[in-house]
Amino acid sequence: MTLLKINDLTHYFGGLCAVSRFNLTVEANELIGLIGPNGAGKSTIFNLITGIYKVEKGEINFAGQDLLSKRTNQISKLGIARTFQNIRLFNELTVLDNVRISHYASLKYGPLSALLHLDGYRSEEMRSIAEAKQLLSYFKMEGLAYETAKNLAYGQQRRLEIIRALAAKPQLLLLDEPAAGMNPNEIDQLMEFVSQIRKQFNLTIILIEHQMRMVMNICERLKVMDFGVTIAEGKPTDIQNDPKVREAYLGDKFGAA
């Protein structure tokens, strides 16, 4: 089943073409890697999918729904969640509240119930707290539930960002450089973690990453971009030997060799 279909997506920043005629079809439960040098337009694609940038040209279709007319929070509600290249947690809030904010769209009580703390409010809040704690304990972070997010260690912050995204119960998870700033040992753990959540939560994942070891190991299919243009796609082993990819990463001289 096709989960995400991007057609002919083009985006300009002023005169600069950040993404040019980008196409991508993602099947359910796939893990796709999006790689390319800095400034290739990878994060721009995430921002276009999630509605942060307005799509001017092209089509994005998710689970049979056209995303172009939707606002970011509606797109999130359809089942797309993401993490960020530079960690963006709700720093002053507790770990628990960071997770619970992702329940916004799924809690069923209205403003009046919230203001007067009626019964509907109580039961839904209890459910939200229980669910958030369960999720945290699954990742062995329940002991940090009442810690302020900014006080967590770097690795824990990265992990919390993914947990927060999972709390929104997505079908499609967009990971933007989750391995940034990690040492080889931590990257091994992260790979393990990504495979684990993928199975456990039945996820489809698009991964942006510079860590070739990680990308080559866990992705089923890769798409390589440079200056907004797709230069190659295929299985990791094919990509490794593609002359165009070598040129983009290593420069002309090496690519020709």
Add this chain to the structure above:
Amino acid sequence: MINPYIELILMYIGINIILALSLNLVNGYMGEFSVGHAGFMAIGAYVASVMTVLIFPAWPVLLTFPLAIVAGGLAAALLGLIVAIPSFKTRGDYLAIVTLAFMMMVKSGLENIDAIGGARGFLGMDRLTNLPWVIFWVVITIWVIRNFIYSNYGRGVLAIREDETVGELMGVNTRQVKVLAFVISAFFAGVAGGLFAHLLQYINPTMFDILKSTDILVMVYLGGVGSLGGSIIGAALFTILLEVFRPLQVWRMVLIPLLLVLLMIFRSRGIMGFTEFRWLIPKREKNDTPKNK
């Protein structure tokens, strides 16, 4: 009986608590910067006064007074709804300017309506505000704003302050949250205005200018942003300080800002910024894990 002077101060403290809590919702919890709160207060004051003086002068006071206060609050809430709309696209300094412009519009609007006295002001209200009523409204305000903060929408408010884009990405309907926050905040500012008008028994448009907004801002930042307890302490302390330093006459306008400058240097979060009295936190939100250290 309480000394009438003390009673008067207590009533001012109560009204200021309502104002500070109302502003803290937008400025402290949501992290926007509204300087237009005097405008909401003015609307509440005028609508409530018109209700008791012109519309229901002959009705029993016990019925008309709460009705008038609520009407004032609702009128202010309606304007809150209008101010919320520019906040969808604008934030920070720019939204502050929008709220400032809104306040000026309210003030010059009131100055030009002759039926309610124009710039001369409006009078004829009985002194209907008394200590029990003020306490009643303070309790309602604390309860409702606390309930709002500790709800799904309240977490949406906090998400807007921390990182609005990420909030949206996690599913928070920020437009809905902003509308609710502005409407609730404006409602209580309007309530405070109604109580204020029926305490002073005279109102004019210049009472609700930038200086009034500044007073509320000072109370909020003195007590601490993002804290209900902070707003209660800030409002009480500010009101009491103004009275204590009254013998200093003009010098108190030097001393109080000086205290504020010192506070900002040595404790920039205010007296209890981002912390809360435990009795104000709902039970289920409290940390229930036993301390193991």
